[in-house]
Amino acid sequence: MGNIVAIVGRPNVGKSTFFNRLIQRREAIVDSTSGVTRDRNYGKTDWNGREFSVIDTGGYVVGSDDIFEAEIDKQVELAIEEADVIIFVVDVTSGITPDDQGVAKLLRKSNKPVVIAVNKVDSNKNILDATEFYSLGLGEYYTISAINGSGSGDLLDAVVEAL
Numbered sequence: 001m002g003n004i005v006a007i008v009g010r011p012n013v014g015k016s017t018f019f020n021r022l023i024q025r026r027e028a029i030v031d032s033t034s035g036v037t038r039d040r041n042y043g044k045t046d047w048n049g050r051e052f053s054v055i056d057t058g059g060y061v062v063g064s065d066d067i068f069e070a071e072i073d074k075q076v077e078l079a080i081e082e083a084d085v086i087i088f089v090v091d092v093t094s095g096i097t098p099d100d101q102g103v104a105k106l107l108r109k110s111n112k113p114v115v116i117a118v119n120k121v122d123s124n125k126n127i128l129d130a131t132e133f134y135s136l137g138l139g140e141y142y143t144i145s146a147i148n149g150s151g152s153g154d155l156l157d158a159v160v161e162a163l
């Protein structure tokens with residue numbers, strides 16, 4: 001049984017906000033500027049008595065010729081390789097983007113257990129918008145709000161179960 005969980009997704013979906021909530025420290029850099037978290041960032045947490053390590057990653061973008069973005073993509077791929085379970089964070093307010101499709105492709109290729117976190121569901125108002133994320137072809141999703149913490153319990157139950 002492994003115990004490494006990687007948080008991946010394109011820039012600005014709320015990965016670092018969720019990571020910070022999980023490790024309850026202000027370790028990762030959270031910024032409204034896309035792609036601020038450049039390096040992988042590790043923390044430890046536990047849920048239902050199960051301890052595990054969490055990796056926050058930078059934002060994945062498809063086919064960039066920017067060398068910094070290309071390096072981030074490489075780090076994301078390494079994090080996926082290293083992880084036992086992956087939390088794939090997407091953003092309900094924007095729907096599926098080409099970068100989300102790129103991440104989904106990587107994850108299907110990895111054959112690792114993936115739990116989709118549809119983030120920014122701050123109220124029930126946009127809960128139905130989340131259904132489109134089924135079409136990523138990665139199964140079940142969980143709606144969360146990394147900002148107010150709602151939904152994270154059910155998500156973490158699924159993560160720990162897949163470890």
Ligand code: GDP
Nearest residue numbers: 012013014015016017030031032120145146147
């Ligand atoms: P990252 O690039 O994926 O790490 O995203 P960040 O965690 O840096 O967040 C990007 C932006 O989205 C910031 O302005 C956050 O405050 C905002 N954000 C993150 N989670 C939520 C959420 O659950 N609801 C809303 N409304 N905004 C969020």
Ligand code: MG
Nearest residue numbers: 015016029037
């Ligand atoms: Mg970040």
